[in-house]
Amino acid sequence: MTREEKKQQRHDAIVTHGLNLIRQHGFDEVSIKQITEAAGLAKGTFFNYFASKGDLIAFWYDSIVEQAINLSINEIHPTLSEHILNVSLYCLNAARSEPQLWDAKRKLVASNTALQEAECRMDRELKAFIANTLEQTATEVNSQQLAELLVCILTGTVQECATYAQHHDVEATIRDRVKNLLRLAGA
Known part of the structure; x- marks a missing residue:
């Protein structure tokens, strides 16, 4: 086994x-x-890969958008809004399916x-994905600006529901919000 393979093996074991x-005990x-x-x-080995337990949570959180976009590439979506919603809801549900990790992240x-950096990366990746998806449609709307609005709607709605404990809806x-914005934008 090469040195790099051993490093990856230790990293994966820590993760x-x-x-x-954390899932089991909080x-x-x-x-x-x-x-x-x-x-x-050894205990010190952890710090070769992560600065803190919070950084371990960031690693988990970071992987969600990447998985969502990779899964979406091979799927057929009936409409633009369904394509964007499927990726967005995958991210939301992947995070919510891990309550201990999601609570720690929040x-x-x-x-x-x-x-904070993981959240920024997630937002950037979602914006890029949405803008790229929008560019493939015939619309006069600026895809970058619309992507920014969509990510604001997604993150704002999740935050709103988490703050007011409205998980059920x-x-x-x-x-509703994504479909309304896309309809208003003519996309």
Whole structure:
């Protein structure tokens, strides 16, 4: 096994065991020592890959958009709005399907630079995906500006529903708002 393969193996072990422990016990209940012990590594090894447990959550969060876009490439979508909604709702549902990780992300985002950067990357990737999707349609609307509005709607709606504990209708609200904006834009 090469040096790079060993590094990747250690990284993957930290991610796998760390996220599993957080899922089982909650973010605050899991220590870095527990993560590295479960991964069969020395405690200091964790810091070769992540600055904190929050950075581990950022790594998880970062992977969601990439997975959504990669899955979307091979799917056939009946309409532009369904294509955009499928990717957007995949991101939302992937995050919500991991309540311990999602809660940790929400609590830490204000104070963790890696999570803030992950959110910015997620927004940029979604904007680029949406703009690219819009450019493939015959519309006179500026695709970059419309993509920015759509990402604002998505992130704002998720934040609104999380803040006011309206989890039951977030998907319906997102669907309505995205479809309305696309209709108004003539896309």
